[in-house]
Amino acid sequence: MVNLLANAGLAADRPSRSLLVELIHDNLGFRLTLSEHATGRDQLIDVVNACARADGGMHALDCAVRMLRPGSPESELLHRLVHEPRMHDLLPDSELLWLRSVLAGVTPPWLGALVRRAASPATCPAGEPGDAWEAFCLLTELNTPAHGLPPALAFIELVAAKCARTLGDELREWNTRQARRVQGEARLQELRVEREPGGGGLRLHLVIMVEVDGIDPERHVVSHWRQEDPQEWPPTRGGMTTIRGEELEHHVDRLIVDAERAWSEYREEVALEFVLPRALVNLPVHRWCKEHETGDPRPLFLDYPIVIRSLERMFSRQWHRAWRIRWEAMLDNPTAERVYYCRPQDSAERHRLDAILSDRRWLVMVLAGPPPARPRPGEDELATGLRTGIPVLLWHPDASPEVLREVVAWLLDGGGLGDLPARTQDSRRAAFREATLPVDFRVARDLVILWDDPSRLIFLDDGPYLPDVTREDSDERGKAS
Known part of the structure; x- marks a missing residue:
């Protein structure tokens, strides 16, 4: 949360930070006990800790940031962190060390597409990973959906399908153990059936x-x-x-x-x-x-x-x-x-x-x-x-x-x-x-x-144009209309 607030500019902007604290107090109905700190980041750490200790403090922090930075990626992610259950550590350190040794430097084709598919329906993490290990780390920040398989483990399954047979088999065996530990075996089997060769004539x-x-x-x-x-x-x-x-x-x-x-x-x-x-x-x-x-x-x-x-x-x-x-x-x-x-x-x-x-x-x-x-x-x-x-x-x-x-x-x-x-x-x-x-x-x-295949619609709004798209045309016909 401190990182999000700093990314939103609140560590460097003292007036905005002061306004944030006043909004938190207004939302709580009482004032928090805060200390003065030499750096803006230290001040944010104190604010977040104080909100965590106070009854309703995190919700007050969420409302204050949404008021101060409406619609920003930082406010949206903070809102999810406050209102969704926190994710426990996904893997023991020993398992992470092995996985890092395998995935570091591996860049399967369409890495970004694999990340998006593994993250669905959650919001895809920001940033473009450099390799499969970075992508896995980004996905560990997402909570486990209702079906029980964490997005990071779904990603491993997708990467395994892109690897050579020996490495792919090792990753699948490892993934089976981790899915069993987090009770996500059923969803893992469903994912494997979806990925079977020749299963759907993909185009x-x-x-x-x-x-x-x-x-x-x-x-x-x-x-x-x-x-x-x-x-x-x-x-x-x-x-x-x-x-x-x-x-x-x-x-x-x-x-x-x-x-x-x-x-x-x-x-x-x-x-x-x-x-x-x-x-x-x-x-x-x-x-x-x-x-x-x-x-x-x-x-x-x-x-x-x-x-x-x-x-x-x-x-x-x-x-x-x-x-x-x-x-x-x-x-x-x-x-x-x-x-x-x-x-x-x-x-x-x-x-x-x-x-x-x-x-x-x-x-x-x-x-x-x-x-x-x-x-x-x-x-x-x-x-x-x-x-x-x-x-x-x-x-x-x-x-x-x-x-x-x-x-x-x-x-x-x-x-x-x-x-x-x-x-x-x-x-x-x-x-x-x-x-x-x-x-x-x-x-x-x-x-x-x-x-016409009705399962593949491309318009999800009421008309053929999305509101945030502008035409690539340099003339003034739009003004004339």
Whole structure:
């Protein structure tokens, strides 16, 4: 606590320190007995000790600091120290000496991500550790959550998975003994099951959101979320940029190249997702390329499954219950019999399609044609599919319904719905090869897949923008608005 108060500037700032003492007295209703000291830090030690001895003194100190330094990291951490049970020493000295000899100088890939995952849901400790030992020491400052496994021991398990087999086995054996001692064995076993190879087909995602600028329709606002840990969601927002429409592909190229550089130490597969509003769902992102600066741009679909997601559904919470129900149903029973192929007569009468899709057996919808930029109330395929919770919607810019049905049926044959993005990627590759296939896969090159997983939302507020983010734009259009 003394360190926190000193970090808040109260050791060096005598007037603020005096005000702190007066606020403590006001909160207590009586005055503490304090001595004069030569240094500000010594004075803080006396204040903290006096508060610890007085009935309600620590709560008075907490209120005083929150009044004096509102919203500061120091006041928030002090508040937790006062109101949460204190953590006893986690390990005996002998165990710490062994662990330090093993972890000192070890820097596993994405060390910061491992610390954040081990600390969850507690607030991640401040500072960037230099090695695994420093990270472990930071995590020992966090209290043990209800499941009984201290964050520091969870971190050891995550580090063990990144180490060579011999060292990893030693760390896991050591961790088993420590978890047994603190009665956290059950949670440790759960964590090990989560970390088993092949247990979940983990992917890294780069999510790119494109919107039409609200002032200049020739410009677009681009945001992105790059997953740095395949088990952590949502990722941190990477920024926002306003650019002209003709620059979109090259800007996305830069985001992808930057992501690949950041992911250079990973072995997981990667997926691209474009979050688009209704007005941009026909943006040909599946035809875009990367690495234009080399002079030989490479099509994105050669390296990634590419899907789009609905911006409107992302933050229309009133649609989420139905959406989650159908997504779970698709995971449980991903058969091709659950695909509805729209017909022109479905839009002949208002809300006829709504009635058809109210049948919960339908999980995927193939539109009769590309959706228009503006919805048609009561007879719009895309809007109806989103509102009724259909998680997967497909369409093609110009293929006939008969040809499209044939291609979709072939894609779903045998593999089921769950493999659709990957099978579509394979079909786009096959269109370049001299392969004998039962259908014309040149059609698949422009097949649009709206693939919406409700468990991976990126907006946690009421709209698509977080309040503390500013656009990376140098013009004065914001002032003009």
